[in-house]
Amino acid sequence: MSVTKSIEEINQKISNGEAVVVTAEEVSTMARSMTAAQIAERVDVVTTATFGPMCSSGAFLNFGHYSPPIRMEEIYLNDVPVSGGLAAVDTYIGATSESRFDHTYGGAHIIEELIAGNDIKLKARAKGTDCYPTKEVETTINKESVNEFYLYNPRNAYQNYGVAVNTKSHTIYTYMGTLLPNLGNATYSTSGELSPLLNDPAMRTIGIGTRIFLCGTQGYVSWYGTQFNTSKPVNEYGIPTSNAATLAVIGDAKEMSTEYLKAAYFEKYGVTMFVGIGIPIPMLDEQIAQACMISNAQIDTSVIDYSEPDKPVLTMVNYEQLHSGTIEIDGKSIKTAPLSSMKKARKIAQELKDWIDRGEFYLSTPVQQFPNHTTVQNLKQR
């Protein structure tokens, strides 16, 4: 008879210190000598993780009221423009927003520095109203002086992502890094068999409300991510072979660590942010075990030409090939390089495992599952 477990049963085991927690890489290794049924029986939780540049990220922040009050309309933090359209003293710091004076410094740096405890220069301007008479404020803030400061990332943890190459005769600079001419290199950005949404591709256990590891603290999946697409072609293992589902995530930035959140600048592209996410997958049954057994050789992805405006797909490769350091396109051997850190992803998967082992982290049932027939539309001229 096949094994089934409930999240409550798994949490009870965690509480008793009896839960068997392994990382997704460990499950992929176990899969060489064990069946799905055996793994479902043996393992209770599988930890997955990723640490990569995720542009659609940012943080909400409440400065606290000034006296006399100001309804901030134009706001800068260390000269980086942040959102001024949120009542009087709320703002949203978009990770990719760039300083007026230094395009290599932006919202991601503000978020990282605030987490580190640094002081940040605030400049705000308003028209002045009867109830908010102050027109200008210039002061210094830090994470202790503000009220709420929480990360809210609209689109993270892409389920698979294409490999970037350049077929033109000149170098191009992209969010996938420096792409050398004439297929001079290939870059990719997922943690493969360790990646969260590749271990539960149907998202049976991950949904709205799922408790996760977010940049060093406990956070939550708040919604499905923007550009959430469940209609992408899948391979024989049910893995979408290009960018598909995404997650919106939320967590208390005051509790986060700069070890797992890093501001970055991609040459001639702009500012972005490395985000560390870990997601536990409860071993509910054999089907979940089967999904977690996925290995790099079974995860295919598309090789995309970033030098063409409509980004055509040139060929397909798998993560075992990408991880080997070279792939072949049209008989040419091309050097591959990751943009997301496997080392950090492993550290996150291990840390999440440690939290669960110590009974500091419990699994959650999604409050609601994600939609399952979504597509993505393009912006059209009309």
Added chain:
Amino acid sequence: MKKRYVLRFSPEVVNRPIVSDIIKAFNISVNIMNADISSGRAGMLVVELDGSEEALEHSVEYLQRHGVDCSPHVKELVFDQEKCVDCGSCTSVCFSGALVMNRESWELEYHADSCVVCGLCVEACPLRLFTITRGAAS
């Protein structure tokens, strides 16, 4: 013995055959790893000199006497490795073998000896951890 240097010279020196001078005078072989030279402006060469210790010393002296700044190349690229997150972006543009991902631990390995000071990693690192010192550190 083999030693690598970064040679920098003024527009006046660009027009003189300094490399063949030292090859002929000191019987050494010169492997040019990287070059950025054009008439009328300053030039830069990354070279590996191969010969006896004495011959290498004489070569460097000769170059310096003729207005060429010689800097041992290992001091040229400064990498703030402590801040590295091992993402691997720099390895996409490094073809000299200086920056390599260890495919077991997925840690970035930095082999300063193999660097040819091409400078591509300076732009490729999203954390901006590489700087070329232009000999300042030497």
